[in-house]
Each structure stands twice: as C-alpha cells, then as structure tokens.
Amino acid sequence: MRIREIETTPYEDQRPGTSGLRKRVATFAQPRYLENFIQSVLDVLPERDGATLVLGGDGRYHNDHAIQVVLKMAAANGVGRVLVGRGGLLSTPATSCLIRRHSADGGIVLSASHNPGGPHGDFGVKVNGPNGGPAPERLTEAIYARSRAITSYRIAEAQDVALDRTGEARLGKMAIEVVDPVAEYAALMERLFDFDAIAGLLRSTSFRMRFDAMHAVTGPYALEILERRLGAPPGTVVNGTPLPDFGGEAPDPNRVHARALVAHLYGPQAPDFGAACDGDGDRNMILGRCFFVSPSDSVALLAANAHLVPGYRAGLAGVARSMPTSRALDRVAERLGIRCYETPTGWKHFGNLLDAGLITLCGEESFGTGSSHLREKDGLWAVLFWLNLLAARCEPVAQIVRAHWRTFGRHYYSRHDYEGVEPQAARRLTEDLRARLGDLRGARFGEDVVREADDFSYTDPVDHTTASGQGIRLFLADGARVVYRLSGTGTEGATLRVYLERFEPEPSRQDADAQEALADLARLADEIAGIRARLGREAPSVVT
Ligand code: G6P
Ligand code: ZN
Numbered sequence: 001m002r003i004r005e006i007e008t009t010p011y012e013d014q015r016p017g018t019s020g021l022r023k024r025v026a027t028f029a030q031p032r033y034l035e036n037f038i039q040s041v042l043d044v045l046p047e048r049d050g051a052t053l054v055l056g057g058d059g060r061y062h063n064d065h066a067i068q069v070v071l072k073m074a075a076a077n078g079v080g081r082v083l084v085g086r087g088g089l090l091s092t093p094a095t096s097c098l099i100r101r102h103s104a105d106g107g108i109v110l111s112a113s114h115n116p117g118g119p120h121g122d123f124g125v126k127v128n129g130p131n132g133g134p135a136p137e138r139l140t141e142a143i144y145a146r147s148r149a150i151t152s153y154r155i156a157e158a159q160d161v162a163l164d165r166t167g168e169a170r171l172g173k174m175a176i177e178v179v180d181p182v183a184e185y186a187a188l189m190e191r192l193f194d195f196d197a198i199a200g201l202l203r204s205t206s207f208r209m210r211f212d213a214m215h216a217v218t219g220p221y222a223l224e225i226l227e228r229r230l231g232a233p234p235g236t237v238v239n240g241t242p243l244p245d246f247g248g249e250a251p252d253p254n255r256v257h258a259r260a261l262v263a264h265l266y267g268p269q270a271p272d273f274g275a276a277c278d279g280d281g282d283r284n285m286i287l288g289r290c291f292f293v294s295p296s297d298s299v300a301l302l303a304a305n306a307h308l309v310p311g312y313r314a315g316l317a318g319v320a321r322s323m324p325t326s327r328a329l330d331r332v333a334e335r336l337g338i339r340c341y342e343t344p345t346g347w348k349h350f351g352n353l354l355d356a357g358l359i360t361l362c363g364e365e366s367f368g369t370g371s372s373h374l375r376e377k378d379g380l381w382a383v384l385f386w387l388n389l390l391a392a393r394c395e396p397v398a399q400i401v402r403a404h405w406r407t408f409g410r411h412y413y414s415r416h417d418y419e420g421v422e423p424q425a426a427r428r429l430t431e432d433l434r435a436r437l438g439d440l441r442g443a444r445f446g447e448d449v450v451r452e453a454d455d456f457s458y459t460d461p462v463d464h465t466t467a468s469g470q471g472i473r474l475f476l477a478d479g480a481r482v483v484y485r486l487s488g489t490g491t492e493g494a495t496l497r498v499y500l501e502r503f504e505p506e507p508s509r510q511d512a513d514a515q516e517a518l519a520d521l522a523r524l525a526d527e528i529a530g531i532r533a534r535l536g537r538e539a540p541s542v543v544t
Contacts, residue, residue: 001172002157003076008032014040014147016140018346018488020126022112025062028123032153038070038108039153040146041127042077044139047105050080054098054128056090056181057110058217058251058280059242060117063088066110066125068160075171076154082174085181088163089242091217091281093370093378094185096132100374101184105130111217113489114252114278118245133351133375137465182224189225192311192373193384197391202232207390208271209236211383212261214251215243218277221380251278253285253367253379254544255292266290273390273397277379282347283367284379286386288397294514296326296413299363301404302385303332306361308392309385311373320353320362322346323456323471324483324499326411329363335408344458344470345485347377352462365415365499367544402510409505412517416540417487418496418531426486426494429534433472433484440474440528448524449477456483474528479503482525496535498525515543 011030014021014037021037028034042048055070057063067088074082083098084090090098092109099107112124127135127143135143161169161176169176189195201207211226213219219240226232238261239247250257253276265274265287274287286293293301303319306312320341321329333340341359343349347368353359354372363369368377369385386397393400418426433440440453452475457468471485480502487495500518504510526532 001075003154004157005152005154006032006035007152008036008150010148010150011036012148015144016127016135019113019134020109020124022115022122022124022489025119025121025123028062028066034066034069034125035073035153035155036147036150037125037143038073039077040143040150041108041125042073042079043146044142045106049078051105052081052083052102053079054083054090054095054102054104054107056085056095057088058091059087059089059244060111060123060246060279061119061121061244062123063110063244066123067163069155070108070110071161071171071176072156072158073154075156075158075174079174081177083177083179084163086163086166086178087181089181089217089220091181091185091221092126093282093374093376093381094181094221095128096374096376097185097188098179099128099130099132107132109280111280113280114250114283116246116250117279118248121245131351131355131375133354134346134348136348136351137467182221185221186225186229188373189381189384190229192309192381193388194310194391195230198384198387199230201387201391202226202230202236207273209273209275210261210264210271211237212253212258212274212276213237213240214249214253214258214276214278215239215241215247216251216277216279216281217242218281218380221281225380225384246279253278253283254542256542256544258285262287262292273386275383275386277383278367281379282377284369284382285367286382286397288401291398291401293397293401294326294413295363295367295369296321296328296365296411297401297404298382299325299361299369300328300332300408301401302369302382303329303336303361304404304408305389305393309388312360312371316360317357318353318359320350320359322349322364323473324415324485324497325363325365326413326501327503328408328411331408341461342458344456344467346488349458349460349467351375352460356462358461365413405510406507409503410510412502412504412512412514414500414514414518415544416498416500416522417542417544418535418537419490419541420493421496421535421537423494425534426496429496429529429531430472430484430486433529437472445524445527451475451477480521482521482528484525484529496531498522498531498540500525
C-alpha cells in the first residue's frame with residue numbers, strides 16, 4: 001500500500017460547534033476540506049499509533065465517499081484497527097456503545113444529525129473520545145487549532161474497502177472489521193429493559209404503536225428490535241430504509257418535521273403510542289394518542305418511574321438537565337432525594353458527570369434523553385424506556401403524564417426558534433441583553449417583575465473547567481423563566497432560541513394548550529429583547 005503525503009493549506013472555518021463540524025455538503029465537497037479536518041482529528045489523537053477507532057455514519061449523501069476517505073487516511077496515519085458499521089452505517093448511540101464495549105480510543109460519526117441531507121443539505125463529522133462521548137471542548141479546540149496550521153495530509157492509495165458484508169479486511173497494516181451495526185446495541189437494550197413485558201404489550205391486540213425512522217439511521221435498529229425481537233406487527237416501523245436525502249425532509253423528530261406521524265397520532269386511526277428518532281438516532285419524540293410529551297417532561301417522568309425498569313431498579317445516583325430544559329426534572333430529584341445538575345447545552349457536558357458516577361439519567365429540551373448506559377443521548381433507548389413503563393403501568397401515555405403533573409406540578413414549556421436570521425443582529429440582541437442584566441433585575445413590565453437576570457455559566461464539578469456565556473436567563477417573580485440563547489448547530493445564518501417556562505401547581509389549570517398558557521410570557525420575552533423589531537421577524541420559524 002502506497003501512502004501519499006499531499007500538501008494542503010488550511011481552511012479557516014473548521015471549528016466544531018455544539019456537536020461536531022457541520023457544514024453544507026458543498027463546503028465539505030471542496031478539495032481537501034474533509035481531508036484537512038480528518039488529518040487534524042488524527043493529529044490530536046493522544047495515542048494514534050495502533051489505536052482502535054469506531055467509524056460509521058447516518059447514511060446521508062456524501063457518507064459513502066467520506067467513509068472511504070477516513071479509512072484510507074486512518075491507515076496512512078498508523079491507526080491499528082477500525083470497527084466500521086456494515087454499509088457505512090452506525091447510529092450515534094451505537095457508536096458510543098461499540099467504543100465502550102471494545103475499549104476503543106475513540107470514534108468518528110459522519111452525520112449532521114437532524115439537519116437535512118442530500119446534495120444541497122448538510123454533512124458533518126462528529127468526534128468521540130474513549131469514554132464513548134462527544135469530544136470535550138479541549139479536544140475540539142485542539143482539532144481546530146491544528147486545522148488552522150495544517151500543511152499536509154496523509155492518505156493511502158488503495159481500492160475502496162467493501163463494506164457491504166460483515167467480516168475482516170485489511171488496508172496495509174490496518175485491520176478493518178465490518179460489524180453488524182445493530183447487534184451489540186440491541187444486546188445492550190435487552191440487558192436494560194424487560195423485553196418479555198414489552199413483547200407482551202406489543203403483541204397484544206389492545207395496543208398499537210407507530211415508530212417513524214424518518215428515512216434515517218434508526219430504521220434498521222427499530223426493525224430489528226421492535227419488529228423482529230419484540231414481535232411488533234410488521235409495518236409498526238415506517239420510513240425504515242435510510243435514504244441519502246431522508247426523503248427530502250429534515251430528519252428532526254419534532255411536531256414540525258415529523259408532522260405525518262403527529263397527524264397519525266391525532267387522527268381517527270390513532271394508535272396508542274408514537275415515536276420518532278432523528279438522522280443519527282440520538283434524538284427522540286414521544287407521543288400518546290392525541291398527546292405530545294414535551295422532552296422536558298419526558299426525562300422527568302423517566303426519572304420518577306425508573307424503579308419500574310430492570311436496568312435502573314437499583315435507583316438513580318443523580319440526574320442532570322441542560323440549563324434551558326424545564327425544571328420538571330428538579331422537582332422529581334427533590335422528591336427522590338438526589339441531586340439535579342444543571343449544565344450548558346450540549347451532550348458533552350454530561351460526560352464527566354456520568355463518568356464520575358454522579359448521575360444516572362439526563363436529558364435536554366432538544367429531544368435528547370439518555371443515561372449512564374452510554375455517553376450519547378439515545379433515541380431508541382428512550383422509546384424502549386417508555387414502552388417498558390407502558391407495559392409496567394398498563395395506562396395510556398396521557399394518563400401517565402397527567403398523573404405526573406398532579407403529583408409534581410406542570411411546567412408549561414415551549415421553545416421558539418428564529419432560524420436563519422442575520423448573525424450580527426442576533427449577536428447584538430444577546431449582547432445588549434447581557435449589557436442590560438443589571439437594569440433588568442427588579443424591572444417591572446406591567447404585571448411582571450424580573451426577580452433575577454443572569455448569563456449562565458457552569459463550572460464542571462469534576463474537572464473544574466468553566467463555560468460562560470451559555471444563555472441569558474430571566475427569572476420572573478411568579479416563578480416563570482425566559483432563556484435566550486444562540487444555537488451552536490446551525491449552518492446558515494444564526495438561530496435565536498427563546499425558551500419559555502411557567503410552573504402550574506394547580507391541577508385544575510394543568511390542561512391548557514402550552515402555547516396558550518405561554519402566550520403572555522412569549523409577548524414579554526419579545527418586549528424585553530425586541531426580537532421582532534431587531535430580527536425583522538413577525539413570528540418564530542419553529543415552535544417546539
Ligand atoms: C445537538 C447536541 C445537543 C444540543 C442540540 C441543540 O443535538 O447534541 O446536546 O442540545 O444540538 O444545540 P443548539 O446549540 O442548536 O441549541
Ligand atoms: Zn442527532
């Protein structure tokens with residue numbers, strides 16, 4: 001095998017965001033763009049010689065090409081062994097699972113998660129560390145620094161590696177193992193959940209569910225686990241074949257992008273339970289018949305019911321949520337007598353807490369839920385957790401959630417996104433808010449009084465690193481909260497996210513529509529920040 005060293009010059013825009021390097025396909029398709037980034041990743045791997053890596057992707061456009069480039073570059077850079085998913089496919093949680101089970105030195109997931117795919121869509125590269133979780137900031141910053149100084153990359157001159165069948169192959173000295181993308185992940189799920197009870201539920205004639213894989217990577221996982229192993233009727237999984245453009249839709253499991261599933265769950269033929277996952281399989285959306293479960297409620301409810309699930313019967317060490325996620329989880333933690341940590345947005349911030357055994361369950365408002373079983377959020381895991389609860393409690397989804405609200409109070413919650421806005425205007429909006437924090441404390445707006453206002457910063461209790469500037473928080477005197485934050489995952493313009501939360505302890509007032517219950521708060525959020533005026537938008541582009 002001949003190794004070529006090819007001269008290159010840096011691209012200046014290869015700083016990974018909240019979740020890896022994410023750009024338009026056209027950006028990634030530029031000469032040497034992917035190669036520069038991969039060489040930068042390989043250059044900062046602490047022990048590259050003889051290292052074991054896990055590699056896969058969500059099957060989006062450019063996946064096939066990129067996976068061959070990564071394999072050839074790994075071989076040329078002295079990597080010892082690569083486990084790669086058959087067909088180049090691996091979900092993000094399955095990658096995390098394989099890294100941990102094989103004590104690999106890290107992993108690479110080729111995905112732009114829930115962003116659209118296809119030639120005009122997005123592509124991405126996510127890098128994971130030896131704990132199976134997203135690379136921490138110090139590693140992504142090192143990759144970025146390297147990408148700005150790079151002068152050459154190394155790549156093997158070789159035929160493409162056949163990935164269509166499991167088995168061993170070689171690229172020079174490097175061993176390649178093409179693995180079944182589903183097997184080890186499915187085995188882990190069987191250890192955590194009561195598969196007999198779930199199978200009983202899925203096979204009974206009185207229960208029906210639909211799982212929407214959104215033409216993305218969870219199709220093969222859901223078909224194997226839900227239909228083959230658990231015996232759900234054929235057709236339970238829809239859109240189960242991964243497509244390079246995800247059928248033209250963003251594979252994002254929320255009420256906007258998964259509208260067909262939502263319409264089905266609210267329609268005349270509605271089944272009892274509905275769920276969907278995103279492009280790379282780490283996000284989840286949970287629905288009951290004519291009922292949407294907010295992700296913030298979902299993680300709180302899983303924590304409150306964890307004792308019903310075999311893998312969590314021993315109790316929870318602690319829990320965590322990202323700052324903008326509603327405080328429903330905090331109330332459960334209080335009741336359980338455990339700690340609830342509040343972290344910045346981004347799954348990587350849960351990694352240290354999980355590694356140190358401080359928490360067992362964690363979740364985010366952005367449709368991410370997970371636990372100590374991996375170091376990534378895990379969409380199908382959340383679906384199986386819910387199925388286990390439904391099997392154990394024999395009650396409909398809506399009834400379980402309403403009972404939860406009666407016990408703990410309801411946190412009305414919504415996120416309003418202003419996507420693709422002018423980056424400078426968005427930055428100025430948050431900077432001005434930051435500059436006004438002192439004035440906002442104690443300020444009165446009609447009936448509302450701002451009790452506290454700050455810019456969230458977090459010191460990791462394990463490695464003591466600090467992340468500041470993580471979102472502007474306004475706490476109102478009546479307990480409501482508004483958070484403003486700029487997204488770290490977009491590829492076009494900027495996205496302002498406004499997170500609205502209002503607590504309602506009174507059961508007779510817990511059944512309102514969330515948007516109605518939060519309408520006044522949304523108006524106040526706009527009044528304080530001047531969103532419409534400054535961004536030139538009349539309304540949010542996405543409401544979740
Ligand atoms: C990814 C990350 C999540 C994060 C989400 C939203 O999915 O893995 O941890 O919550 O993006 O991030 P953003 O910066 O766009 O709000
Ligand atoms: Zn994802």
